Amino acid sequence: xxxxxxxxxxxxxxxxxxxxxxxxxxxxxxxxxxxxxxxxxxxxxxxxxxxxxxxxxxxxxxxxxxxxxxxxxxxxxxxxxxxxxxx
Numbered sequence: 857x858x859x860x861x862x863x864x865x866x867x868x869x870x871x872x873x874x875x876x877x878x879x880x881x882x883x884x885x886x887x888x889x890x891x892x893x894x895x896x897x898x899x900x901x902x903x904x905x906x907x908x909x910x911x912x913x914x915x916x917x918x919x920x921x922x923x924x925x926x927x928x929x930x931x932x933x934x935x936x937x938x939x940x941x942x943x
Contacts, residue, residue, distance in 0.1 A: 860897025869915040874924045881927060881941075883918040889927065891941065903927060903939050 868884035879900055883889045887907040891900040905916070918927045926938050 860892075862892050862897040862899065867915075870917050872919055874920050875922060876924060879924075879941075881918050881920055883916045885915060887916055889916055889918045889939075901941075903941065905937060905939050 862882075864882075864884070866885045866888050868882055868888075870883050872881040872883075873879075873894070874881065877894055879891045880894055881889065881891055887905040889903040889905050891903070892898065893900050903918070905918075920927055920941070921938075925941060927941055928936060928938055
């Protein structure tokens, strides 16, 4: 039995635990990145990531920085986006 279940209306492709294990960074379809709490799977926040304009077949991969204050992603050939997280 899972500890929590958090449904999504969009396709998800990756999860990443924060260094403190308090939140999970969930990413998927184009610029769709949110945080969930690990204690109960509750929605924590949506990260304001600008779309790179390719909704079809493009999946965002995002990662926490070591201090959990920022995330990296999505990237293009000439840009890396660093976005603040909401703790």
